[in-house]
Amino acid sequence: MAGTIFMIIIILLIVYIVTSCVRIVPQAQAYVIERLGAYNGTWSVGMHFKVPFIETVKMLDARIQTLEIQADRYLTSENKDLMVDSYLKWRVTDFSRYYVATGGGNPYQAETLLKRKFSDRLRSEFGR
16 A cells, blocks of 8 residues: 555656656747856757756746836937937847846846936937
């Protein structure tokens, strides 16, 4: 009796490990693979298999994102104030660079970097 319970537990454990290794990536996402905490690769759409206990999977959004930027005051070349309200449309094309630049795919870090770059660019354009 104890042997059959032990076998059932072992079989359930094996089934759990096998099913946790199969990942299906939807069309609107990409998965970043970390092997022992370091970036290993990116999975696009389709079914993929990961190594249990060694690889971890992080989901990243592959859709077009919208970032609304608060109205900001810019000084023009004629020394006049100009209030600019803007938004930014962006999408990740290179997931490995995005993952490294944002410190593990952090979307808040990406938004901060984009806001800073966009604001600097607007300042340089209006200041001409």
